[in-house]
Amino acid sequence: MSQHKVVLLLGSNIGDKKNNIDTALCRLKEAGEILKNSEYLTSEPVEFVSSNNFCNIATIIFTHLSPIQLLNYIKKIEIEMGRVNDSKISGGYTDRIIDIDIIKYNELKFTSKRLEIPHKKHLFEREFSRILLKDFI
Template structure:
């Protein structure tokens, strides 16, 4: 079984945000993925929508045997299980959320489909909080 190095960004701006992030990481690990590094928590203002709820964010490096689409399916199922009702791709915009998990990098591949784009360019080049979280993760 091959292992793929993946960089994830996780965020929450509803409920007990730190607990939500830790729960999501536990669920990722429980699905037979190895979590090898987790950043410190970072708070940030919402990006691309208005809300009075501040985000708590972390970055994580995992090793997985899942393909990009299988990993996306796992992540979306975790988000749903944790209570996220609508994905931004469904609503057409961003809203407050219990959990958001994004695949930023998957090995060194470039992957584009209707549901997924790797690397995640907004996190790599446009969002300041992402650059802060990822500075020690992506070389």
């Protein structure tokens, strides 16, 4: 099985935010090996209004999963941790216990209804993402 280098961003703005991220990182170990984590970063919500700031982190993993298999696994983690709204389905952002985004998957360029790799908003539009990803991309 080949290993794929994947960059992920994780965020939480409900409950014990850092613990939520740490729990998701532990669950991600089941999908592959975590190589590197960024520092935690606090940021304001983007593209929606909330009084709850986010705790964010970037991570690099090696995984044998395909992009869609990884996305399915990530969605399973989000749901099992209590996330109720998926922005792709609802069409807008809301507070969330955990959010995990695939930013890069090797050097793959991939677009479907459910997934875009690389994740252009995080790479080019969001300041907090650029800060977290500066040593990862």
